[in-house]
Amino acid sequence: xxxxxxxxxxxxxxxxxxxxxxxxxxxxxxxxxxxxxxxxxxxxxxxxxxxxxxxxxxxxxxxxxxxxxxxxxxxxxxxxxxxxxxxxxxxxxxxxxxxxxxxxxxxxxxxxxxxxxxxxxxxxxxxxxxxxxxxxxxxxxxxxxxxxxxxxxxxxxxxxxxxxxxxxxxxxxxxxxxxxxxxxxxxxxxxxxxxxxxxxxxxxxxxxxxxxxxxxxxxxxxxxxxxxxxxxxxxxxxxxxxxxxxxxxxxxxxxxxxxxxxxxxxxxxxxxxxxxxxxxxxxxxxxxxxxxxxxxxxxxxxxxxxxxxxxxxxxxxx
Numbered sequence: 001x002x003x004x005x006x007x008x009x010x011x012x013x014x015x016x017x018x019x020x021x022x023x024x025x026x027x028x029x030x031x032x033x034x035x036x037x038x039x040x041x042x043x044x045x046x047x048x049x050x051x052x053x054x055x056x057x058x059x060x061x062x063x064x065x066x067x068x069x070x071x072x073x074x075x076x077x078x079x080x081x082x083x084x085x086x087x088x089x090x091x092x093x094x095x096x097x098x099x100x101x102x103x104x105x106x107x108x109x110x111x112x113x114x115x116x117x118x119x120x121x122x123x124x125x126x127x128x129x130x131x132x133x134x135x136x137x138x139x140x141x142x143x144x145x146x147x148x149x150x151x152x153x154x155x156x157x158x159x160x161x162x163x164x165x166x167x168x169x170x171x172x173x174x175x176x177x178x179x180x181x182x183x184x185x186x187x188x189x190x191x192x193x194x195x196x197x198x199x200x201x202x203x204x205x206x207x208x209x210x211x212x213x214x215x216x217x218x219x220x221x222x223x224x225x226x227x228x229x230x231x232x233x234x235x236x237x238x239x240x241x242x243x244x245x246x247x248x249x250x251x252x253x254x255x256x257x258x259x260x261x262x263x264x265x266x267x268x269x270x271x272x273x274x275x276x277x278x279x280x281x282x283x284x285x286x287x288x289x290x291x292x293x294x295x296x297x298x299x300x301x302x303x304x305x306x307x308x309x310x311x312x313x314x315x316x317x318x
Contacts, residue, residue, distance in 0.1 A: 006305050007044045009065065011053040014074055014294040022291075022298045026050070026305075041065065050301045056080035062089055070304040073314075074297040075284075076100060077233060079206035083316045092317045094300040094310045097155060099292040100284040105159030107283035108201055108231040111255040112148075112164075115227045116141045116199070120277050141225070141252075144168045149197030149222075151190055151214070152204035152232060153179060160201060172196050190214060194221030199229070206233035214238065219245040227253045231283045234259040243268045246275045257283045 008026040010019070019028045029048070034040040041064040049069045051057060057071050059082045071081055073095045083093050114120055118140040125137045145168045150157045153173040161171045161184065172185040174193045179186070187193040190213055194200055200222045204210045214228070214237045222228055228251060230237050239260060245251035255277035259265050262281055269276055284290065300310040 006050065007048040008301060009041075009044065009048050009051040009061075011051065011057055011061070012055065014052070014054070014297065015290045022294045023052075023301075025298075025302060038064075050305060052297060052301065053081065058082065059085040062086060062091065070094065070301060070310065072297045072300045072310075074293055077206050078314055079233070083314065087316060092304065092310060093314045094297070094312050094317070095314055096293045096296045097312055099296055100289050101155045101159050103286050103289045104156050104203075104231055104283040105163060107257065108156070108160050108203065108229060109163045111229045111231065111257065111277060111279070112199055112201060112227060113143055115229065115253045115255045115277055116143045116146075121274060124273070141227075146170075146198040147172065147196060149173065149187070149193040149200040150184075151193065151200065151202045151236075153182065153184070154203070154205075156231075157201075157203045158182075160203065190218045191221045194218045194223075194226070197222065197226070199227045202228070202230040202236055203232045204236050206235060210236045212236070212238040212241075216241040216245060219251045222251055224249050225252050227255070229255045231257045234262060239266050239269075243272070246272050253277075255279070257281055 005025065005027040007029060009029050009031060011031045013032065014022065029040060029044055031037055031040060041061065045065055046067060048065050049067050050072065051068060052072045052074060054074045057080065062068060062085060068091055070092045071086055073081060073093065076095055076097050078093060078095050081093055086093050122137060125131055148164045148169045148171050150161055150171060150173040153161065153175050157173065165171060172187055172193055174187045174190050187196060202214055204213065210233065216238065219228065219241060242254060246254060253275050257279040258281050265278060269278060296312065300312060303310045
């Protein structure tokens, strides 16, 4: 430990930014650079009170760091952290909500628009030299005035709804609980929402509670003219069911920014290029937002080390 800087364990890098930019106040121990993670954890076991991750933080790591008091997640989703295990040990968990809301909402609508108007397919059509040989490509679908089903009407879901209302869309949603602060139509389950909606966007949290929530029944409900977009968490959509639904024409199109086994995407997806848009989990990937996420993450750490309440505790830590 530095004489004047507290030890902080970093399980993964803070995106593309130098740690010195946002974490100059601490002595950073980079787990991904350690030749032997056990040696590093043993060396800082009695002095490390804070840890930072972008995804996973295991109970085994908590056991190796008995003085740990906070796990700061650089991102909104924190299903990779065993919050129950952390709570039992008196460890706080924070995330970085709000700072990425607008970017993710922009991206979700962009994917939906790209799918409806076949923008990615059009780019390929021109590049492959098909336009002069085959003439006009297949038509897309109208975007304005459609019905949008939002699965997960939280911060980001609301931001998506606002944008789509500007396109004259009617908004429906399904949440675990009906909201009393919106006038949008509420549906009791995802199938009912899919039956009503023309387009369907997923922006739910991760975890076992939402795993495969979008299954074959939901895809059948969305239908052969419908579009499914996922900017939430990969495991929420059943990959095998999605491949079959697209192949068999039971679902019109899909666009995915998230996957169950990132950075790997199922190989069966690659042959569906006319019906499936794939993106490398970059909905929040702007310089401004990633810097703000990194800064908020470290502000939480600094507040804790200074004896103050962290700024954005997850609900389980409140």
